[in-house]
Amino acid sequence: xxxxxxxxxxxxxxxxxxxxxxxxxxxxxxxxxxxxxxxxxxxxxxxxxxxxxxxxxxxxxxxxxxxxxxxxxxxxxxxxxxxxxxxxxxxxxxxxxxxxxxxxxxxxxxxxx
Amino acid sequence: xxxxxxxxxxxxxxxxxxxxxxxxxxxxxxxxxxxxxxxxxxxxxxxxxxxxxxxxxxxxxxxxxxxxxxxxxxxxxxxxxxxxxxxxxxxxxxxxxxxxxxxxxxxxxxxxxx
Numbered sequence: 001x002x003x004x005x006x007x008x009x010x011x012x013x014x015x016x017x018x019x020x021x022x023x024x025x026x027x028x029x030x031x032x033x034x035x036x037x038x039x040x041x042x043x044x045x046x047x048x049x050x051x052x053x054x055x056x057x058x059x060x061x062x063x064x065x066x067x068x069x070x071x072x073x074x075x076x077x078x079x080x081x082x083x084x085x086x087x088x089x090x091x092x093x094x095x096x097x098x099x100x101x102x103x104x105x106x107x108x109x110x111x112x113x
Numbered sequence: 114x115x116x117x118x119x120x121x122x123x124x125x126x127x128x129x130x131x132x133x134x135x136x137x138x139x140x141x142x143x144x145x146x147x148x149x150x151x152x153x154x155x156x157x158x159x160x161x162x163x164x165x166x167x168x169x170x171x172x173x174x175x176x177x178x179x180x181x182x183x184x185x186x187x188x189x190x191x192x193x194x195x196x197x198x199x200x201x202x203x204x205x206x207x208x209x210x211x212x213x214x215x216x217x218x219x220x221x222x223x224x225x226x227x
Contacts, residue, residue: 034214036218043203043205043221044205100161101214105155
């Protein structure tokens, strides 16, 4: 079975500052890793994913995450955040052969002017 | 654009009522999922279905059942609603096969059981 731990429930940050949202997972098998974002009053949208290959993956809006197998981590980073990045971010994991995607508890990112 | 539609954005029901939450996807996906979202707990999987008339229990199936009579529609049923089932319910779908791990979510149904 897999599990996901998001180490921060809330992260306040000023606009144009860098941010890191932390995610650790546990699994006894190979996994796929995801970050989803939920804007207010909306469903979740995929932000980026790691399936295989390069351990650094990027999104179209400047976020990136690095898969670190030895530390079982998949932290999300952005060098300079915007007000519009205010949302809840969910780290998720699924095993490479299964149907189930397991989500972390979420991290609320507040970007302040 | 792909779409997952949940029939109600807000629902208010009374304890003991039978509640139906409906979800429709227009992407011809084999797999559909019901999650509930609670503050501090993230998303927890209730049930999923990998084909018509097929269903599997997720991590928290107690008090819920599901129905999938057609490929595009996946219903979540609360046989006798209780106050601890007050939550945001999210439906999702995805295709099968490697490379299709992305989940597509509906906007959610906020259910209040009084």
